[in-house]
Amino acid sequence: MHIAILTGGGDCPGLNAVIRAVTLALTSEPGTRVTGIRRGFLGLLTRDVQPLQRDAVAGIVAEGGTILGTHNRCDPFHYFAAGGADVSAQAMAYAAELGLDALVAIGGDGTMAIAHRFSGLGLPVVGVPKTIDNDLALTDRTFGFDSAVAVVSEALDRLGTTARSHSRVMIAETMGRYAGWIALEGGMAGGADVILIPELPFSVQAVAEHCRRREERGLATLVAIAEGAHAQGGAMTVQATLADSPDPLRLGGVGHWLQQQLQPLVASEVRTTLLGHVQRGGSPTAYDRVLATRFGWHAAQLLHAGRTGCMVALQGDVCVSVPLSEVAGRNRTVPPGHELLQAARGMGVSLGSASLA
Ligand code: F6P
Numbered sequence: 001m002h003i004a005i006l007t008g009g010g011d012c013p014g015l016n017a018v019i020r021a022v023t024l025a026l027t028s029e030p031g032t033r034v035t036g037i038r039r040g041f042l043g044l045l046t047r048d049v050q051p052l053q054r055d056a057v058a059g060i061v062a063e064g065g066t067i068l069g070t071h072n073r074c075d076p077f078h079y080f081a082a083g084g085a086d087v088s089a090q091a092m093a094y095a096a097e098l099g100l101d102a103l104v105a106i107g108g109d110g111t112m113a114i115a116h117r118f119s120g121l122g123l124p125v126v127g128v129p130k131t132i133d134n135d136l137a138l139t140d141r142t143f144g145f146d147s148a149v150a151v152v153s154e155a156l157d158r159l160g161t162t163a164r165s166h167s168r169v170m171i172a173e174t175m176g177r178y179a180g181w182i183a184l185e186g187g188m189a190g191g192a193d194v195i196l197i198p199e200l201p202f203s204v205q206a207v208a209e210h211c212r213r214r215e216e217r218g219l220a221t222l223v224a225i226a227e228g229a230h231a232q233g234g235a236m237t238v239q240a241t242l243a244d245s246p247d248p249l250r251l252g253g254v255g256h257w258l259q260q261q262l263q264p265l266v267a268s269e270v271r272t273t274l275l276g277h278v279q280r281g282g283s284p285t286a287y288d289r290v291l292a293t294r295f296g297w298h299a300a301q302l303l304h305a306g307r308t309g310c311m312v313a314l315q316g317d318v319c320v321s322v323p324l325s326e327v328a329g330r331n332r333t334v335p336p337g338h339e340l341l342q343a344a345r346g347m348g349v350s351l352g353s354a355s356l357a
Contacts, residue, residue: 007068013282019057020296038068039071133176146291179198211266
């Protein structure tokens with residue numbers, strides 16, 4: 001059996017742990033060969049591959065990023081370098097030339113959508129869900145999320161001591177385009193007093209009111225805001241639009257926008273920290289190393305059983321497989337009645353609207 005692995009989309013802590021687990025699990029059977037495709041789906045077009053033997057993956061369980069490299073703007077069904085042409089047949093021809101029996105595609109929603117289309121062309125694929133945003137459909141967790149939450153939590157701890165020393169309002173902007181899981185869990189772990197997520201458009205007045213009430217009690221305020229959060233009746237803060245990308249909106253800046261809106265409404269000084277890619281880089285947490293290893297091992301079991309066209313998922317505490325067709329093009333956002341939101345409100349956290357503050 002000849003299996004290829006690629007990592008698509010943005011990098012994420014735990015990618016190397018999956019590559020290692022898939023390689024070790026597959027090569028424990030004699031006669032199985034594993035090849036790494038470099039830079040996501042781009043490598044299938046540029047013929048950029050490397051053999052993955054057991055020794056090549058030694059010691060990478062704790063390493064951040066991906067030893068295979070990645071590319072978050074390469075969709076062979078809409079290839080930017082060819083003016084948006086469909087060059088998937090070129091990728092299929094190369095897969096046939098390599099003699100691939102199946103592909104393990106590790107990535108987020110974009111990667112799963114492309115994997116699903118290749119699966120439809122007859123390339124057997126098993127997907128593995130990656131994203132720090134934790135927003136893939138049909139899996140309770142994606143690996144990388146726990147590592148990102150740990151970074152946000154530590155950042156809030158640090159911002160908290162300086163906020164309290166100066167009696168300031170400190171805003172920390174987290175990643176999370178359409179789903180607010182990172183801001184919600186990171187904010188909760190770091191003791192944020194205000195948590196603003198894309199799913200619940202916020203009122204600047206309500207946030208200001210919450211800060212003022214804290215000022216009256218002599219308290220500083222910590223705000224965790226997801227990059228995709230926006231004011232009621234407003235739109236997401238877009239930093240740039242990338243014409244050649246399947247996900248053209250580059251977000252970032254809503255924290256500074258909120259700072260400008262809040263400053264005239266509160267007595268304390270308001271300051272902002274944009275956490276950015278610090279949340280995505282570095283070594284995965286122990287939880288993510290274990291989850292990534294389980295996902296990789298499970299993907300190998302599916303391949304051994306000849307089950308493809310699916311994505312590995314965590315449901316409850318059990319690894320299962322779900323059809324790629326049901327994952328592609330769907331996001332898992334924070335439901336309005338989610339228990340974490342209720343718990344946050346119960347702790348006196350403002351979620352940014354008058355009725356919920
Ligand atoms: O999808 C994960 C994510 O981290 C988003 O939260 C963020 O908007 C995006 O990636 C940033 O991607 P890039 O590194 O390409 O700017």
